[in-house]
Amino acid sequence: MAARGVRVGRSATGLGLFAAKPIAKKDYIVTYRGKRIPTAEAQRRERRSGAKYMFEIDRRWTIDGSSRRNLGRYLNHSCDPNAEAVLRAGNIVFVALRAIAPGEEITLDYGEEYFELYIKPLGCRCAACVAQAKRRRKRPAPR
Numbered sequence: 001m002a003a004r005g006v007r008v009g010r011s012a013t014g015l016g017l018f019a020a021k022p023i024a025k026k027d028y029i030v031t032y033r034g035k036r037i038p039t040a041e042a043q044r045r046e047r048r049s050g051a052k053y054m055f056e057i058d059r060r061w062t063i064d065g066s067s068r069r070n071l072g073r074y075l076n077h078s079c080d081p082n083a084e085a086v087l088r089a090g091n092i093v094f095v096a097l098r099a100i101a102p103g104e105e106i107t108l109d110y111g112e113e114y115f116e117l118y119i120k121p122l123g124c125r126c127a128a129c130v131a132q133a134k135r136r137r138k139r140p141a142p143r
Helices: 039-049 112-119 129-137
Strands: 006-011 016-021 028-032 037-038 054-056 061-064 083-088 089-097 105-108
Touching: 028 037, 028 112, 039 054, 039 061, 061 112, 083 112
Parallel strands: none
Antiparallel strands: 006 016, 028 089, 037 061, 054 061, 083 089
């Protein structure tokens, strides 16, 4: 998978997508691929079976990105992301918010709704939050 400039690898939160070569700011990274299904159907699947990897395009359409061939599914959440999702010609593509170095994990802010439902109850484990928690622990207690 390195031929595309990205690779799937171990991350602190499971599997993640990593840069295999330098990625410049605003460069295309990958497209979120999968079957386009009605958003109402995606919501039913999420409620019924906890389906993951649903990326809502608009009120009408959602991409079911559950296929392992969809490299976009491997972007993990970060509160300080280095990539963003952009709608281009009816497709969701990820582009770099800043330069990304080889070996660096490519991350995305999953958004407030997803964060409140799935991440916040368990605590965010993104690199930015883990680093912030470490800084808080190192501070001396106020007297």
